[in-house]
Every structure is written in C-alpha cells, then in structure tokens.
Amino acid sequence: MPPDRSPELQAPRRILLVRHGHRVDEGELRSLGLGLPPLSALGRRQAAAFAQGLPSPPDLIVVSSFVRAIQTAEPLRERFPSVPVETWPVEEFTFLPPALFVGTTIAEREPQNAAYWRSCDPDLHPGPGGESFREFITRIDAVLARLRTRRERFILIVSHGYTIQGILWRIHEPGRSVDAAALHAWCVFRASCALEPTASVELLGGESGPLVAGPLRPAPLPLEPHPTAIRA
Numbered sequence: 001m002p003p004d005r006s007p008e009l010q011a012p013r014r015i016l017l018v019r020h021g022h023r024v025d026e027g028e029l030r031s032l033g034l035g036l037p038p039l040s041a042l043g044r045r046q047a048a049a050f051a052q053g054l055p056s057p058p059d060l061i062v063v064s065s066f067v068r069a070i071q072t073a074e075p076l077r078e079r080f081p082s083v084p085v086e087t088w089p090v091e092e093f094t095f096l097p098p099a100l101f102v103g104t105t106i107a108e109r110e111p112q113n114a115a116y117w118r119s120c121d122p123d124l125h126p127g128p129g130g131e132s133f134r135e136f137i138t139r140i141d142a143v144l145a146r147l148r149t150r151r152e153r154f155i156l157i158v159s160h161g162y163t164i165q166g167i168l169w170r171i172h173e174p175g176r177s178v179d180a181a182a183l184h185a186w187c188v189f190r191a192s193c194a195l196e197p198t199a200s201v202e203l204l205g206g207e208s209g210p211l212v213a214g215p216l217r218p219a220p221l222p223l224e225p226h227p228t229a230i231r232a
Contacts, residue, residue, distance in 0.1 A: 014154045015147060015211070016058070017164045018200040020072040021046040030105055034098040034129065035066040035091065042221070043068070046198040049220035051075035057083055059152035064091040064159050072198070073158045090143060092160035093136045098129035117187060120180045133186075134178045140166040144211070165190040168201065171211050 021043030025031040039047065050072075057080040063073045065087055077085060095116050100109055116124065122133040131139070144167065147155065159167075169189045176182055195201075198219040205211040 013205065015203040015205070016154070016156045016200055017167060017203065018050060018072070018156065018158055019161050019164055019195045019197055020064075020066070020068040020158060021050075022197040023068045025106070030103050031101045034094060034101040038067050039071045043197060044071070046219060046221045047072040048075045050198045050200075051079050053220050054079075054156075056154070058154045058156040059083070060150070060155045061085045062088045062090065062155060062157040062159075064088070064163070066091050066160070069158045069160065076156070076158075088143060088146070088157070089139055090157055090159040090163050093133075093162040093166065094130040095124070095126055095133065095136075096130065097126045120183050122178050122180060122183045133183050136162075136166060137170065137178050137182075140170050143167065144170060147211075148205075161195050162190070164195060164201065165193060167203075168193060168213050171203070171213055174210070 021039045023037045023043055024040045025037040031037055052075070054076070058076075061073055061076055061080075061083055063069050063085060069091075073085065077083070096109065096112050100112060125132045125135075140163070166186070169186050172189065173182070173185070176185075193201075193216060195216065196219045198221070200217045202214040202217070203211045204214065
C-alpha cells in the first residue's frame with residue numbers, strides 16, 4: 001500500500017527561524033533584566049521590514065517568551081491577523097545567573113561570559129532561572145520533536161541567536177552525546193553561522209525525511225556596526 005501523503009499527516013514543509021530585532025541594551029546600555037529588554041527603534045524598523053518582506057503568510061507563528069521576540073512578532077501579527085500565535089520554549093540559552101542581567105552592560109558581563117566558555121562543562125548550571133548546556137540541548141531536542149508532530153505546512157519561529165544556532169547544530173549533529181567535546185563543537189559551529197537581528201534561516205522537511213537547513217538569509221535592514229552585534 002502506498003504511504004498516506006494527506007497534508008494533515010505530513011511533517012511541516014517549511015520552518016522559518018528568525019532572530020529577534022536589535023534590542024535596547026546592545027552596547028553600553030544597562031540591561032533591565034533577563035528577557036526584559038525591548039526592541040530599540042532600529043529593532044522595530046527591522047521587525048517591520050521583515051514582516052513586510054515575507055511573501056506569504058505562515059500557518060503558525062511561534063514566539064519565545066522574551067519581550068524582544070514578542071515585539072519582533074508584532075508586525076507579523078498585524079499583517080497576518082488570522083494566523084494563530086503560540087508561545088513555545090524557544091527562549092535564549094541562559095548560561096549565566098539571571099540576576100547578573102539586572103543593571104549590567106554586556107561589557108560588564110564579559111568576564112563571567114568568558115569564564116563559562118573556558119570551562120567547557122556541559123553540566124555547569126547558573127542556578128534558578130538558567131540552564132546547563134545539557135539542559136539547553138534537551139530543550140532543543142524537545143522543540144524539534146514538537147515540530148515533527150505539527151501539521152502546519154509553514155511555521156515561522158521568532159527566537160534568539162544561540163537557540164537558532166542550537167537548532168541548526170542539532171540538525172547537523174542529531175543524537176550526538178552531550179559532553180565537553182560536544183559543547184566545544186557547538187562553539188565552533190555557532191561561530192560559523194552568526195545571525196544579525198532579524199536574519200533568518202529556513203528548514204525544509206519532507207514527509208518522512210530529516211529536516212534540512214538552507215542558507216542564512218541576511219537581515220532586511222543593516223545593523224549599525226557594533227562589536228556586540230551578534231550577541232543573543
């Protein structure tokens with residue numbers, strides 16, 4: 001008997017991952033707290049340009065719970081008001097203590113940031129509100145499994161730099177054991193696929209085959225040059 005190829009039983013054909021727009025605490029501005037910094041004026045323009053440039057409506061919009069992702073999705077919701085929106089656990093990888101993000105700049109957090117990556121410890125945990133690398137990859141695996149159960153043909157996900165890179169790496173390295181070598185490999189991988197705000201990448205998947213990532217798509221509006229531009 002030939003396989004049932006009815007649309008409701010097929011895996012999503014297209015999954016578009018987009019990073020949120022530029023946020024207000026890029027550079028030397030102090031953070032309001034984990035997940036709280038909103039989009040900057042540039043970020044709002046980027047979000048609007050991305051929404052206007054989308055040639056067709058998605059069947060589902062997925063957003064993270066962070067303010068900057070929610071605001072990036074607002075122009076999409078305004079342009080496509082009938083498209084359902086769901087909040088999924090696609091928030092950013094939080095490997096530093098969440099309290100560290102209150103009232104500090106990116107530069108002030110850099111020593112702790114550098115120390116984390118030097119440790120190369122997949123089980124190093126920042127405490128309540130954060131996650132280890134092992135937990136992060138477990139969350140990524142759960143998102144990918146959830147995507148495979150959905151019936152929509154075009155899903156758009158508004159997420160974050162590390163999280164999108166985690167999804168891409170897990171597609172590239174499915175089932176790899178999470179250990180120090182895997183964390184190092186992910187660091188090397190993410191350095192090869194930095195995403196500017198509102199840059200995107202499309203995943204294609206057949207009825208039963210694996211998801212395949214396409215090339216990175218540049219942001220619709222250029223990012224003002226800044227050494228921290230590829231931060232999450």
